Every structure is written in structure tokens, then in C-alpha cells.
Amino acid sequence: MDFLLVKAVILVDCLLILATLLLLLYSNPIAGIFAVLAGTCFLNFQSDLPLTSVGSVHIPDIILLILFFMLFVRSQQSSRYRIIKGPLDKPLIIFAVIGLAKLLTTNNDGLSDFFEGVREFKVIGYYLLAILVANFARDEREVKHLVCGCLLLACITSAVVIARAFIVPPSSMDTSADIFYAQEFMAGGSANILIYWSFCTLFSLLLIRGINVKYMVGCGIYLVYFMLMYHRHMYIGIPFAVGIICMFIIRRYKSTFFMMILMSLLIICVVSFAYMLGPRVLRKHIELTGERLVSVKTIKDSSTVEYRQIENRYAMEAITQRPIFGIGFNRSYRPPLYGPDDKIDWFLHNGYLWIMLKMGISGCIPFIWFSFIFVKRGLKNWKKINDKFLKSVVLGSTISYLGLGLINLVVAYFMQDWGVAIFGLMFGVNESIYRLNDRVGRNNNQISRLEALPLAG
Secondary structure, eight states, rough: HHHHHHHHHHHHHHHHHHHHHHHHHHHOHHHHHHHHHHHHHHOOOOSSBBBSSSOBBBBHHHHHHHHHHHHHHHHHHHHHGGGOOOOOOOOOOOHHHEEEEEEHHOOOHHHHHHHHHHHHHHHHHHHHHHHHHHHHOSSSSHHHHHHHHHHHHHHHHHHHHHHHTTSOOOGOOOSSHHHHHHHHHHHHHTHHHHHHHHHHHHHHHHHHOOOHHHHHHHHHHHHHHHHHHHHHHHHHHHHHHHHHHHHHHTTOOOTTTHHHHHHHHHHHHHHHHHHHHHHHHHHHHHHHHHHHHTTTTGGGGSHHHHHHHHHHHHHHHHHHSSSSTTTTTOOOOOOOOTTOOOTTTTSSSSHHHHHHHHHHHHHHHHHHHHHHHHHHHHHGGGGOSSHHHHHHHHHHHHHHHHHHHHTTTTSSSOTTTTTTTHHHHHHHHHHHHHHHHHHHHHHHHHHHHHSSOOOOO
């Protein structure tokens, strides 16, 4: 009896918490979207978050489902909140449906094995955050609040990682790889997508709006984060994004060229003074960053690349056997490569091969479809946006997606549960901005027509 009473109390408590959560999300769905982003893109891996009692379902997953329920309820209550459809919705929904079908049709050895498959599948669900963002962020204020909140979250995350880097004693570490693993252990790299997108957005804003101390400090914090994380793929991805953004903006804003020269000189001066006058721990980090940068030239001869090439070969063999629908989620495709304790024989570092391996051509087609639409609309429409902040968001989102597309050849950010919700943010925010800009354009046209009419009398 006591046991049943305790279970009943726990059930009532859970229902009260759920009701409170429903009320909060209904009154402020943007806060719910931000909670999903913070829960998946902060310092922790999503797998480190508290689990619910349902398999591999985490708190951000529950919030995501509640937000979709709220969207449906709102659309039924008032025509003002009717569901807004966009060009990305169809391929995103097809992508999710194919993933769900693959999850349900994959043979699993028990319920625990099925929930391990759910852990991989729910990554696809976070792409659908785009639909929520596009429908809940309906005015300029909501869009800017959401974007600014994410930029602030990226700054806080970067600042925490920078602080942690100086707690790790570099004197006990001989190579950059040692500190890399220490930083991975502490920060997890789970915020990489968030901070990469934030850097591209803030850098675009800096070039479009002109010199601004806040934007320069923000970009500097993001760059120091990537320097201290020692991710070689980001040492390639950051210059790629900077080059592409400058290529687009310099053609439109001539003063950008001189600003880039000024910023480059400023970075060189800051690093030089930090190395000459800074504390020993700072000099050690600068030395090891240089070592990691130099190692990019010889990366093709490293064991890291060798292991990933082996992964790719095994993945291609599995893909050729099941090219249409893939092997499914949580399925082994290779023998152990990283020692006898290698338990991640389902994991693949190439994001594109991951999609082909798990979902086959049927999953790859909608992925390419919505990626192409997103990039095409971004490159075509960013110049048409009147507001400079929103213009920078569109360009930064588009270029960061291109940069991450390059990085996904070696790191599968497209299909890992940490940070993937940022892709949904990019898609949804851009669509909201296009819609807001079109609305402003229509209003201006109507005003112009009214002003052109002859006055009566």
C-alpha cells in the first residue's frame, strides 16, 4: 500500500510539473524553443542530460513534442495562429517520416535496443524545429529575441570554456592533443555548431554595420573558444566562412576591405602581445595552437585520417548491400577499430555517408532537397533584407551551413544529437525573416500607391 501511495504521489507531481510546463510554453513558446536549443547546444552532450523514464528520451525531447502539440492547439483555436507553410516543410517532413519508418522496420533485439535506435532517430526530429521557429517567431521582435538569446548563450559557453582552459595545467601536457582531450572531456565540443553559427552571424553583422566594439569582442571570444578546443576541422571551417562572407559583402560594401585589414592587424598585435607579455599558461596555449595549426598540413598522414578512411570503406560496403533504404539505426556496420572496448561500431565520422548508411538513397534525397532550397534562398535573398541585423542573420546562417557542409566530410555534425537543433533554428529563422521582409515590402508598396492617388477636392 505504501509503495502504491508513493507511486501515486510521484504521478501527481509529474502531472503538476507537466501542466505547469504546458502553461509556460503556451504563454511563451519562444522560451520553449530556446530551452530546447540550450538543452542540446550548451556545454554538455545531450546524452549527459537527465533521462526520463522512457528509454533514451531527454527533457528537450519532451519540450519539443509539447511545442508541436501547442502549435496544433493554437492553430485550431484561432485563424490568427494558422500554421504557416514554407518551402522547406515538405522535404523536412519527408526526411522525418522516412527516418521513422526505418526506425519502426529495423529488427531490434529487445526494447533497450529499440530505444538505442530512438537515440539516433530523434536527431532527425530536431530538424523539424524549423517548423516551430517559423510559426512561433512571427514578428521582428520575437525573431531578434531568439537570435540574440542564442548569440548570448554562445558567448557564455565560450567564456566558460576559456575559463576552464586556464584551469587545466598546460605544464603537465606535452602536446596539443593532450589539452584537446582535456577540453573535450570538460566541454564536450557540444556547442561547436552553435558557436560556429554565432561567429558567422556576428562577423557578417560586423562587416555590414561597420566597426563596433561589442561585435568585435563577441567574434574574438568565439575565435578564442575554437583556438582552445583544438579542433582541426574548425581551423579549416573558420577561414572558409570568413572568406565566403567577405567575398559576398566586399562586393556590396567597399569599406569592408579596409575593415578586414584592420581586424587582421589587430588580431596579429593581440596574439603577439599576449605571447610576449601574457602569463605562462597563455603562452603555452598559443604554442600548442600553433602546433595544432601546423599539423593540418600533415593531417592526411595521421592515424585519425587512416581510421576514418577505414570507416568509410566499411560504410561503402554496407551501403552497396542496402542502397535504397540503408541498414537502419543502431546497427553495426564494421568490426571494432579503436581497441577491444570499441562499442561505437554504429558511429561514422562522415555525415553524408552516415545518412546514406542509415537511411539509404531514400533519406539522402530529402536531405539534399531541403539543403539546396535553404542555401539557394539564403544566397538569393540576403541582399533584399532591409534590416541590417536580420540581413546578417540570413547571410551568417547560410554561410555557416555551407561551412558545416564542408566540415561534415570529417565530422558528422548533421547527424549527432548535440547541437543539431541549430540547423532547425537556421532554417526557421531565415524563413521568418523572408516573410517579415515581404510583409514590409507589401506595406511600403501600399503606402506608395496611396500617396500617388490624387487628393479629393
